[in-house]
Amino acid sequence: MSRALKGGVFKALLLLSLAVGFVMLGALLVDVFRDGLPYVDWMLLSNPPSSSPLDAGARPAILATLYIAGLLLLLAVPVGVGTAIYLEEYASKTRWYNRLLEVNIQNLAAVPSIVYGILGLAFLVRGAGLGRVLLAGALILTLLVLPTVIIAAREAIRAVPDSIRQGGYALGATQWQVVSRQVLPAAIPGIATGSILALSRAIGETAPLIMIGAVTYIAFDPTLLGPFTALPIQIYSWVGLPAEEFKFLAAAAIVVLLGILLVMNALAIWLRNHYRRSW
Amino acid sequence: MASPGVTAGAGLPLRARRRRVGEDVVKGALALCALISVATTVGIVVALFVPAFEFFQEISVVDFLTGRNWSPLFEPAHFGVLPLIGGSLLVTTLAALVAIPLGLGSAIYLSEYAGERARGVLKPALELLAGVPTVVFGYFALTFMTPLLRRIGIDVEIFNALSAGLVMGVMLIPTVASLSEDSMGSVPRDLRDGAYALGSTRVQVATRIVVPAAASGIIASFVLGISRAIGETMIVLIAAGQQPNLTLDPRQAIETMTAFIAATGAGDVPTGSLEYKTIFAVGATLFVMTLAMNVVSIRLVRRYREVYE
Amino acid sequence: MNVTTIDHRALAAVAQGHGTESFASREPVFQVKDLAVAYSGNVAIHDVSLDVYKSSITAFIGPSGCGKSTLIRCFNRMNDLVPGATIAGDVLYHGKDLYARDVDPVEVRRRIGMVFQKPNPFPKSVYDNVAFGPRVLGLKDDLEARVEGALQRAALWDEVKDRLKGSALSLSGGQQQRLCIARALAVEPDVILMDEPASALDPISTTRIEDLMHELKRDYTIVIVTHNMQQAARVADMTAFFSVEVADDGRRTGVLVEYDVTAKIFTTPADKRTEDYVTGRFG
Numbered sequence: 001m002s003r004a005l006k007g008g009v010f011k012a013l014l015l016l017s018l019a020v021g022f023v024m025l026g027a028l029l030v031d032v033f034r035d036g037l038p039y040v041d042w043m044l045l046s047n048p049p050s051s052s053p054l055d056a057g058a059r060p061a062i063l064a065t066l067y068i069a070g071l072l073l074l075l076a077v078p079v080g081v082g083t084a085i086y087l088e089e090y091a092s093k094t095r096w097y098n099r100l101l102e103v104n105i106q107n108l109a110a111v112p113s114i115v116y117g118i119l120g121l122a123f124l125v126r127g128a129g130l131g132r133v134l135l136a137g138a139l140i141l142t143l144l145v146l147p148t149v150i151i152a153a154r155e156a157i158r159a160v161p162d163s164i165r166q167g168g169y170a171l172g173a174t175q176w177q178v179v180s181r182q183v184l185p186a187a188i189p190g191i192a193t194g195s196i197l198a199l200s201r202a203i204g205e206t207a208p209l210i211m212i213g214a215v216t217y218i219a220f221d222p223t224l225l226g227p228f229t230a231l232p233i234q235i236y237s238w239v240g241l242p243a244e245e246f247k248f249l250a251a252a253a254i255v256v257l258l259g260i261l262l263v264m265n266a267l268a269i270w271l272r273n274h275y276r277r278s279w
Numbered sequence: 280m281a282s283p284g285v286t287a288g289a290g291l292p293l294r295a296r297r298r299r300v301g302e303d304v305v306k307g308a309l310a311l312c313a314l315i316s317v318a319t320t321v322g323i324v325v326a327l328f329v330p331a332f333e334f335f336q337e338i339s340v341v342d343f344l345t346g347r348n349w350s351p352l353f354e355p356a357h358f359g360v361l362p363l364i365g366g367s368l369l370v371t372t373l374a375a376l377v378a379i380p381l382g383l384g385s386a387i388y389l390s391e392y393a394g395e396r397a398r399g400v401l402k403p404a405l406e407l408l409a410g411v412p413t414v415v416f417g418y419f420a421l422t423f424m425t426p427l428l429r430r431i432g433i434d435v436e437i438f439n440a441l442s443a444g445l446v447m448g449v450m451l452i453p454t455v456a457s458l459s460e461d462s463m464g465s466v467p468r469d470l471r472d473g474a475y476a477l478g479s480t481r482v483q484v485a486t487r488i489v490v491p492a493a494a495s496g497i498i499a500s501f502v503l504g505i506s507r508a509i510g511e512t513m514i515v516l517i518a519a520g521q522q523p524n525l526t527l528d529p530r531q532a533i534e535t536m537t538a539f540i541a542a543t544g545a546g547d548v549p550t551g552s553l554e555y556k557t558i559f560a561v562g563a564t565l566f567v568m569t570l571a572m573n574v575v576s577i578r579l580v581r582r583y584r585e586v587y588e
Numbered sequence: 589m590n591v592t593t594i595d596h597r598a599l600a601a602v603a604q605g606h607g608t609e610s611f612a613s614r615e616p617v618f619q620v621k622d623l624a625v626a627y628s629g630n631v632a633i634h635d636v637s638l639d640v641y642k643s644s645i646t647a648f649i650g651p652s653g654c655g656k657s658t659l660i661r662c663f664n665r666m667n668d669l670v671p672g673a674t675i676a677g678d679v680l681y682h683g684k685d686l687y688a689r690d691v692d693p694v695e696v697r698r699r700i701g702m703v704f705q706k707p708n709p710f711p712k713s714v715y716d717n718v719a720f721g722p723r724v725l726g727l728k729d730d731l732e733a734r735v736e737g738a739l740q741r742a743a744l745w746d747e748v749k750d751r752l753k754g755s756a757l758s759l760s761g762g763q764q765q766r767l768c769i770a771r772a773l774a775v776e777p778d779v780i781l782m783d784e785p786a787s788a789l790d791p792i793s794t795t796r797i798e799d800l801m802h803e804l805k806r807d808y809t810i811v812i813v814t815h816n817m818q819q820a821a822r823v824a825d826m827t828a829f830f831s832v833e834v835a836d837d838g839r840r841t842g843v844l845v846e847y848d849v850t851a852k853i854f855t856t857p858a859d860k861r862t863e864d865y866v867t868g869r870f871g
Contacts, residue, residue: 007482018385024408079315080312082311086306086313090306110576112537112565115562116323146319167704167771170701170704172695172724200410206513207513247422254418257415258411
């Protein structure tokens with residue numbers, strides 16, 4: 001085979017690899033939307049689930065997912081940003097315990113999500129006696145998403161040029177004054193983008209919630225300390241039911257979930273582009 | 280010009296260093312945030328290994344790791360975990376056979392062939408694949424892949440390892456591609472330019488110069504992908520089955536470690552019973568396997584970063 | 589001695605008697621005694637002893653690597669922020685040891701301000717940049733008057749008075765540097781340190797900054813680091829020349845060679861190394 005031909009074949013194979021991913025993504029989206037879109041209606045959004053697919057809805061699941069998103073914002077972002085500030089501005093890099101902290105966070109980011117579920121089961125549900133409640137689910141997802149938020153916040157903080165800090169210190173500002181009045185404000189767009197992306201990952205997680213005991217059949221709106229479900233759980237439960245219509249309902253719920261994720265990711269990308277600062 | 284409190288000129292004696300309580304409080308609060316991640320790790324270790332340890336008081340580790348019969352809820356109960364590990368490995372191997380070549384191929388194309396604009400569009404598009412929740416992939420494996428396989432003549436059971444493995448592989452393409460492409464991108468221009476100047480073709484530069492130079496990052500991406508595959512739950516829970524089955528035939532239903540943990544954890548196994556503790560014994564096994572792979576992957580990434588940055 | 593390497597402005601300044609008066613009778617603001625600074629064990633500069641006098645401009649000149657920036661950063665304890673930096677010797681500020689255990693570095697920096705080589709305005713409005721110092725120090729009273737006063741003294745007020753709320757990053761390089769000077773002035777310091785303040789600026793902006801320095805020295809004590817010896821000749825009253833010693837193993841350490849009134853340094857230097865540098869034979 002001539003060199004040119006070999007080159008052409010190679011390039012074609014590479015393009016093919018790339019294409020497979022996109023084709024699959026396309027097939028998935030087409031499949032889901034074709035089956036699910038007809039079922040996305042007001043009933044889906046406002047009815048609770050029922051044993052009859054004709055009037056089943058995903059309202060408790062959708063509400064729970066939105067509540068969880070809100071709780072994650074309140075819990076994961078402050079703790080994650082606080083940890084990132086500590087590591088970037090306060091912790092002396094030579095100390096062994098700070099380096100261990102960094103390694104620890106990297107490892108936590110790669111732990112399978114079901115292990116977080118086991119953690120929740122052991123400590124929150126059965127250990128602390130919190131029970132199979134929404135709060136427990138939100139707490140465990142917070143821990144799951146924390147490493148990602150920390151890593152994103154660190155990048156944003158690190159991107160602030162050191163000359164800004166030096167200027168602040170030279171004027172007689174204390175460390176917290178420099179961090180809170182110069183570094184953080186400059187890093188907020190990056191932190192916001194990273195946090196939203198991390199949150200959108202957490203919204204789609206199912207395994208930890210299964211372990212926490214999100215139930216698959218709830219007919220009432222979820223409360224903080226009550227039994228709960230969530231959109232991914234609802235999808236999982238409907239997929240498992242024998243009746244054909246429930247598979248379509250599952251597809252419809254997937255459409256809703258993807259819709260929520262799309263909005264969140266679009267917001268994150270808009271934030272990043274709108275506030276992009278060139279130093 | 281001068282104002283009370285701070286005067287220019289004849290220097291007032293410098294105020295003595297005062298303990299800024301506010302600063303200490305802030306630093307303490309931030310350190311506390313950092314401790315939460317430590318507490319998480321401690322919690323995971325305790326949550327897994329204490330009950331696992333208790334489990335292994337009753338069931339010997341050897342029987343656990345070498346037994347080929349996993350039926351903890353039956354009479355008589357058997358606790359050989361090999362079918363679960365086998366199930367995980369079967370699905371993972373299938374996923375790797377998809378994700379590694381396709382991911383590396385995509386990465387090479389993006390890094391060595393695609394122009395700036397193409398890369399700017401294709402890379403984020405590939406990331407979309409990574410953003411789809413795993414439960415959606417599980418749905419896809421069950422309702423699309425399995426019927427598809429049957430239609431092209433592969434006689435798979437309703438729940439089978441093949442659908443799950445293939446779909447998982449597709450899901451992991453961005454993981455392999457993104458890390459590989461990053462490490463190939465870090466290879467300095469001069470290396471490529473030198474090879475081109477000697478008359479090499481793009482194929483040769485890509486395969487003989489860039490890929491070997493980026494090897495540690497590329498291998499790290501493979502290891503990361505495999506680790507994620509082993510730890511994946513929803514795709515296998517929905518599409519691969521819940522039948523412990525030690526087999527090499529991907530058309531059969533199997534049960535992975537993760538699916539077992541999820542199914543049992545969601546159930547009503549009484550707290551503290553031996554069956555309950557199987558969750559932690561299997562969980563500990565899973566954790567150790569993925570931890571080992573993650574450590575290797577992180578080391579490899581650090582190695583390629585050190586070389587080029 | 590070859591005088592053609594010194595520009596005419598500098599010569600004129602010297603001829604007018606600038607940089608000739610003896611400052612020995614004036615109060616010393618800083619007294620440096622046997623100072624040495626090391627970074628992680630490597631000595632950057634050593635054997636420095638000199639006094640900086642009130643309401644004067646003192647210049648540190650010398651080739652790159654001689655530790656001038658390291659030295660000036662000792663005066664406001666900015667070296668504290670560099671991990672692994674250690675100091676030996678004394679720096680007295682109005683007679684008090686700057687590095688005594690009970691001295692608060694934050695207090696030090698309130699009285700001893702600094703302007704950096706590359707202008708580093710905060711990514712905020714012009715107003716907020718100048719107001720930052722007073723705000724963090726709790727000097728909230730009459731903030732507007734304070735900001736206006738600082739901008740006036742930095743010769744920037746007329747150019748920004750109509751766009752105080754505009755972003756500081758939209759100013760030109762020279763304006764940004766004057767903004768940084770205004771920022772430092774807003775906290776009413778005693779001393780202003782300038783680390784190569786004009787090296788990133790065009791010649792016209794440089795001239796404006798030098799004129800500003802002459803204005804400011806009436807009320808403030810100014811220390812500047814400059815690699816441009818003509819600049820030192822134009823603005824400084826006292827000049828310290830530093831050089832680099834190369835040890836047998838190749839290690840380079842900065843050392844103070846000569847410190848005197850500017851005119852003397854440039855016309856009749858006592859040390860041959862000084863003479864070689866100011867006549868352009870090296871450096």
